[in-house]
Amino acid sequence: MGNGTSIGKVRGLGSAHEGPHHWLVQRFTAIGNLVLMLWLLGSFLLLPDLGYGTLASYFAKPVPAVAMILLVLSLFWHARIGLQVLIEDYVHTPGNKFAALALLNLATIGGGAFGIFCVARLALSGGAA
Amino acid sequence: MSNRPLSPHLSIWKWGPHMLVSILHRVTGDGMALAGLAILLWWLGALASGPAAYDSFTGWMWADIGALQWSGIDILWSLLKVLLKIVMIGLSWAFFTHMLSGLRHFVLDIGAGYELDTNRLWSIASPVIAVILTAGFWALLLLR
Numbered sequence A: 001m002g003n004g005t006s007i008g009k010v011r012g013l014g015s016a017h018e019g020p021h022h023w024l025v026q027r028f029t030a031i032g033n034l035v036l037m038l039w040l041l042g043s044f045l046l047l048p049d050l051g052y053g054t055l056a057s058y059f060a061k062p063v064p065a066v067a068m069i070l071l072v073l074s075l076f077w078h079a080r081i082g083l084q085v086l087i088e089d090y091v092h093t094p095g096n097k098f099a100a101l102a103l104l105n106l107a108t109i110g111g112g113a114f115g116i117f118c119v120a121r122l123a124l125s126g127g128a129a
Numbered sequence B: 001m002s003n004r005p006l007s008p009h010l011s012i013w014k015w016g017p018h019m020l021v022s023i024l025h026r027v028t029g030d031g032m033a034l035a036g037l038a039i040l041l042w043w044l045g046a047l048a049s050g051p052a053a054y055d056s057f058t059g060w061m062w063a064d065i066g067a068l069q070w071s072g073i074d075i076l077w078s079l080l081k082v083l084l085k086i087v088m089i090g091l092s093w094a095f096f097t098h099m100l101s102g103l104r105h106f107v108l109d110i111g112a113g114y115e116l117d118t119n120r121l122w123s124i125a126s127p128v129i130a131v132i133l134t135a136g137f138w139a140l141l142l143l144r
């Protein structure tokens, strides 16, 4: 060490590429959330009611089922990197930070998988059981 | 690091609308991620499990306020159900608020909207439009 300031050492090397990737994925998934959440809220307004029968047969149709699965993916991905930023901003102790990030990954991957499985089950059991 | 000088402006600043939008974006995003996604999973899980599970979900999250019991231990459950209803409405507000501040992020990301007047205008407009959209959504949903 001792060769100039920190910024002098990194200047000209370009980015580390992790940050921009994170930033871009936050935006790609934000667009997914925007389009698909508006679809879901629009569906709520257009469906005759929000009872079990109506919703179960709605999500049994291929297009709503796929849209709902994509929404779960987009939401959990967006939330995972969003909450990662939160943890990185406020949890500074290395051990705690590692634990928080590990828990976050378990919760979001597990939650997303559960959500997708539920929609698939509704769709593949062919509507109101 | 510990003996580095701190900028004096860490303690000298005054509230502006852009700070409110900034913190609201974080609060609504994190709120939806922590509470909203859990409720979303309960909803999907209930749908996948059948009518009885779905009734239990709606009974808790969107109770019929008129039919709540207000005696004995039921007071506790009834209060919780009223609270959960407020959470549901709060989540819809959080969504529209986060959506508008998120769209504002997109505009700022392309380098637009930094002129002081424009920035101030949209900082105030985003949360206000969000409240209007929330009210409009529930009006359409409940009055259809």
Ligand code: HEM
Pocket (backbone or CB within 6 Å): A026, A027, A030, A031, A033, A034, A037, A075, A078, A079, A081, A082, A083, A085, A086, B025, B026, B028, B029, B030, B032, B033, B036, B037, B095, B098, B099, B100, B102, B103, B105, B106
């Ligand atoms: C209308 C759809 C949405 C749009 C346009 C949007 C947009 C954005 C953008 C641009 C960011 C990055 C902000 C930054 O770089 O500082 C962000 C952050 C975030 N979003 Fe969203 N989002 C949307 C929906 C959602 C939903 C539904 C959730 C919750 C499940 C969510 C949770 C979060 C979280 C937790 C963060 C991190 C906030 C922070 O701590 O800075 N977003 N959103």
Ligand code: HEM
Pocket (backbone or CB within 6 Å): A085, B007, B009, B010, B011, B013, B015, B019, B020, B022, B023, B026
């Ligand atoms: C009412 C006042 C403030 C609010 C509501 C606020 C809110 C926030 C929020 C939500 C973020 C996360 C933004 C993001 O990740 O996109 C942030 C980041 C940050 N804030 Fe503030 N803040 C305030 C005042 C200040 C002050 C006075 C300073 C320093 C003098 C400051 C320094 C920072 C820094 C260094 C970051 C990290 C920036 C980055 O990672 O890009 N903030 N603030």
